[in-house]
Amino acid sequence: MIICLKNACFILLALILPSVLSAQTLPDTGVVRKLLLPANKYLDTYSPEKVYLHLDKPYYAVGDTAWVKAYVTKANGTPAKSIKLYVEVLNSEAQLVQRYVLPVFDGLAQGFVPLTEKQVPQGKYTIRAYTNWQQNFGATSFFYKQLSVGKLGSNTWLVAEQHKREGTDSNRITLAMRFNDAKGAPIVLQPLSVKVMEGKKAILSSNMTTGVDGMLSGKLTLPAKANKRDLSVLVEDTRDKSKSLSFPFYPSGTGGDIDLQFMPEGGSLIAGVYNKVGFKAIGEDGLSREVQGTIVDDTDEVSGTLQSTHKGMGSFVLVPQPGRSYMAKVMVDGKEKLYKLPPAKANGLTLRVEGVNHPGELYVYISSVGIENKNFVLLARSAGAVYFGSAFALNEEGYFNTRIADSKFPTGIVSLAVMSLDGKPVAQRNIFVNHYDGLKIDAMPQTAYATGDSVTLNMLVKSNVGKGAQGSFSVSVTDDAQIKEVGTDSDIQSHLLLASEVAGHIDDAAWYFTPGDEKLKAKALDDLLLTQGWQGFDLAEISKPLAMPLYKAEVDNTVSGKLTNLVKKPVRNAKVILMMKSKTENAVLDTVSDDEGRFRFSDLPLADSAVYLIKLHNKNNKTLAAGITVDDFTPTSAGLVNRTRMAPWNVNADSTLLNYMIKANQKVDQTFVPPSGTLLKQVNIKEKRIVKYVGGEFATELSVIDEKELIAAKKISLMELLVKKYPGFRQSSFYQASVFARPARYAQEQFVVGSMLINDIIADGQSVSDPTSMVYDVSDRANGINSGSDAKPGEMDLSQKISKTTMYDNINTFLMNIGAEDVKNVALYRGTQMYFVIETRGKHGAYTRTSLGTYAHRPLPVQMPKQFYSPKYDVKNPLPDLRSTIHWDPNVISDADGNTQIKFRAAGKPGTYTVSIEGTDMEGHYGVSKQKITIVAGSSGK
DSSP states (O other): OEEEETTEEEEOSTTBOGGGOOSOBOSOOHHHHHHHHHHHHHHHHTOOEEEEEEESOSOEETTOEEEEEEEEEETTSSBOSOOEEEEEEEOTTOOEEEEEEEEOBTTEEEEEEEOOTTTSOSEEEEEEEEOTGGGGGOGGGSEEEEEEEEOOOTTOOEEEEEEEEETTEEEEEEEEEEEEOTTSOBOOSOEEEEEEEETTEEEEEEEEEOOTTSEEEEEEEOOTTOOTTSEEEEEEETTEEEEEEEEEOOTTTTOSOOEEEEEETBTOOBTTSOEEEEEEEEOTTSSBOOOEEEEEETTOOEEEEEEOSBTTEEEEEEOOOTTOOEEEEEEETTEEEEEEOOOOBSSEEEEEEEOTTSTTEEEEEEEEESOSOOEEEEEEEETTEEEEEEEEEOOTTSEEEEEEEGGGSOSEEEEEEEEETTSOEEEEEEEEEOOOOOBEEEOOOOSOEETTOEEEEEEEEEOTTSOBOOEEEEEEEEETTTOOOOTTOOOHHHHHHTGGGBSSOOTTGGGGGSSSOHHHHHHHHHHHHHHHBOOSSOGGGTTSOOOOOSSOOOOSOOEEEEEEOTTSOBOOSOEEEEEEEOSSOEEEEEEEOOTTSEEEEOSOOOOTTOEEEEEEEOTTSOBOOOEEEEOOOOOOOOOOOSOOOOOOTTBSOOHHHHHHHHHHHHHHHHTOOOOOSOOOOOOOOOOOOOEEEETTEEEEEEEEEOHHHHHHHTTSBHHHHHHHHOTTEEEEEEEEEOSSSTTOEEEEEEEEETTEEEEEEEETTEESSOGGGTSOOTTTGGGTEESSTTOOTTOEEHHHHHHTOOHHHHHHHHHHHSBGGGEEEEEEEESSSEEEEEEESSOOGGGOOOOTTEEEEOOOOBOOOOOOOOOOOSSOOOSOOOOSEEEEEEEEEEOTTSEEEEEEEOOSSOEEEEEEEEEEOSSSOEEEEEEEEEEESOOSOO
């Protein structure tokens, strides 16, 4: 029987080959429907999205640009609905450095990340990408990529570090480092402070000096309780603390202790039945360790063996006996160590699935001991949909065996779960089904090309059955003399099919999909899912009432919000006018708020740096004073996940990486045109200060609140923002003699920053403290103040108000009545006293006010595509071609026959290039290709 719900079909019993059932299947499908309906509803409501970024190269230099192609898909590989992708750059402290919004069209996006020294100085960074919808699934669903950004300068240390332990005692270490400068010369007789850090705490410290060969060596003994997984070495110049270097330190190197974890298949180890147990061994550096050993019980009787298949992972079988405990006996760093297995339960159920040794079929074995209930449901989920559900009953011996044709599933992770009839998960197992149906890409290069040639690669894309395939691809061509491949990276295939659904770091994820020894890789992949596989949704939650997702999918460009009155009640039937202005788009739209006070403008064009002005009118078309709250994107507050610690590029750097940094410096030098005439001696300016004539004196700029920060602050008052930005900014009181009754004294209010008086605020060149600048506003008449001499009896005229207005009153009124979003720039200056210099958006100076019934909404700007620069060779260029990325094209489209072309210019120096191509047909099939082309010396301009 087949049950179809919406676009998904649930195959009941028909997927199960009846000839091999060793227990009774249940004909009543009502209980299956009862589980399938909420599961389908859950997946329909929480349909996941995946993101993958293809970058032009694995590492960068300061001042370079990272070029990006983004693939945003549903779980089944088809285009996701989200039209905005948020790409963030975070530093090693997980602090946000940059954020970009890429427009997504049919699941594809392209962009670039400028790595300017001001925003992205030398260091280790993580690029993170996610859609707003993905925030519903937690930070583990985001895309992450670590990369290094380097700079070779006069203060750069090139460090070759090595250390060794004394015997097998990892606490006694001989440390050796060699220091060279940017030109490779040894740094001699350099006094240095060397610290061993545990987290942010120094546990060892010593002052040392390099020798005439640049060597620095010494012995150290680590504290016995030191956490060897969280150690680093910090080296500082004792005369200049700004010159420092920190790198991860693993005392045992590739040796030392290991963490050996055991994961029984299905979730639990059950006594008296056949169990399969996965294991994973991790070293002090967080990377895998290969292991082998034996399984023994508490009487030291051997019950089995274990040996890792790949990257420290493997599996073994065990039939644990009731009342016995078990351990793994493993040789670690020359010593025998024992690792306890989880205790076996006296009763329960196991789920075992074999697919590696049975091509085309999944063998499912379900065993139980000591359980009264015999009736269960077997569910299978893949690619964001439940593919089948089958009710079954265990036989009298407590077993149920069956086979399932794997052709019923797409390539990818299949999660099988045994559920009780009331919907509770009992056992679960993730396996990988591989139909080897990825796209085959051939760029078909010539034998060789000449320097400066116009290179044309005829690219052909085929499906697994040999037919031409249409798809979208990104192409990066890099110079092998500067860029080397990084083996631990994922590619589009390994990420979207595997890494995006597996918890934790996968070492060299792409290896599982590279051609060669498919059986070994299938076994290794099965072991990986035994140890790191995770469920995309919690089976225990699917039967509960569904809460609406907290984060909405951005399926179009929308401005929406809510109107409220002074008592926070909804304002209904108000006319809402939206005026849009950007570099390329201008529009005026209107709508009416609903009964809940909500309004919405949909399908707005995506534009860079768009500004939306919202104005409210009542039914008489008069301006309506109401509070406006706009729904805005809330970025994730999550930290970084699945991080491995990176060493700086200049520690143990190889010749390829060093050559790249040298060429990057030369590229910067190319932009400098040598002056003519006599050169003066160079003066290094360490700090640039802006001096301005303000408040009757010259003052120095201390700090700036820029436009980006002001926009982010939104509609809070400028007073609130200054209090947040400057902890020392506050109201203060001082006493002076009264002009009315000397020698009496009265309190006078003022603003200060720390101990310095704010003498004035200058808004658009106008003094805010001038009493005549702000004494009359729209609220004055309501307060009985007339703007002229026609004041009625009992009213205060303007001159009277001026006499009672102080500098404090004016500044306070200004700061309280202007919103941060109405200001473009705030700078704090210091002379003999302090001044704030403000640039407002409307250029109205001291008269600027935030009006009720209007709202200026400035969402994060959308980044528009930018063309990758390729030099022209039609005119002879005297400068050398120093490109590391020779060519980048994020928008290569193959036609229906799979044909397309890649065109670029070779650089002017012989060598080899790597052509990296990644892409998809947006139907769940992915293609990856790396090919080499050779450039030989020859005439340019073909």
